[in-house]
Amino acid sequence: MTLYQGPAFRVERRDGRDVVVHAPVAAVVALDHDDRLTLVHQHRVPVAASLLELPAGFIDAGESPIEAAQRELAEETGLHGGEWAEMATFFTSAGFTDERVHLFLATGLEPGAAAPTEDEELEVVRVPLTDVPALIDECRDAKTLIGLLLLSRYRHL
C-alpha cells in the first residue's frame, strides 16, 4: 500500500511498517593517475549542511550499478576510463528504507569536462591520499566514510 508518492521516493506500508522505497545508488572512490582522490562538496538540504562526499548518484532503471557509477562520475567530475572494482554493497538504513549503495573503487582515471545536472551544485575537490586519515576523522557522510575507511584499509593509510 502506497502512503505517499513523491518525486524522489515513495512511502509504503509493509508488514505494519512504513518503508521509504528509494532508488539504489552508485558511489565511487575515484583515484586519478596521480593517485589523488576526487570528492565533491555539496549542500544537503535534509541536514542543512555542506558535506564532502564521494561522487554518487541514482542507478537509473535498466542501468547496471557500474554503468551508473561511471556515468555519475563523468557527469560530476569529468573523470573517466581507468580500472574499476567493486568495493562493497550496503543498505544505508535498513530499519526504514530499502536504499542500497553500490560502492566502487576506480583507479588511473583520466580527466575530462564535467557536466553536472541543473539540480546539482557541486564543488569538485581533489586531495592527496595522505589526507585520507584526516578526512576519515571529519567525514559526516556514511557512504563516504565507508569508502575512505575501505581505501585506507586496502592502501594501509
Place this chain on the structure above:
Amino acid sequence: MTLYQGPAFRVERRDGRDVVVHAPVAAVVALDHDDRLTLVHQHRVPVAASLLELPAGFIDAGESPIEAAQRELAEETGLHGGEWAEMATFFTSAGFTDERVHLFLATGLEPGAAAPTEDEELEVVRVPLTDVPALIDECRDAKTLIGLLLLSRYRHL
C-alpha cells in the same frame, strides 16, 4: 510543510525537496571483558533480509546520545557498565533524510539480562575480534560496516 506523518518518521518538503525527518540513532561497538564483540541479528522488513548489526536504537526526546546507546545496549543484549568513548557521528543518507547516527565504542562491558521490546526480534551474537575482517567483507549494514572498520583501524585487525 508536512507531506506525510507516520509512526516512525514524517516527510516534509524543504526548499523543494522531500525530506524524511527521522529520530537520531545511537549505535554501539560493544566489547565485553573477554574482548568479544556483541552484534544482533534481526530481520529488516524494508530490505526483506536478516542483517547482522551493531546494537542500536532511537535517541528519545530529552535523552543524550550516550544515554540512548547505554539503554539500547542493555535492553537488546543485557551488557552494561564498561568504558565508553565516541567513535563517530554521521548522516546515513543526507540526500533525502536527516537521520544521524551517534556511534560509540564500549569496552569491558559486564553481562546481564536482556529486555528487548516487543517489536524487536533479535538474536544476540558474540564473536571474537579475529572474526572482524570476515565480518567486514560480509557486512551489508552501513552503520555496522563503519563501526567494524573503525574498530579494525584502532585495533589493527
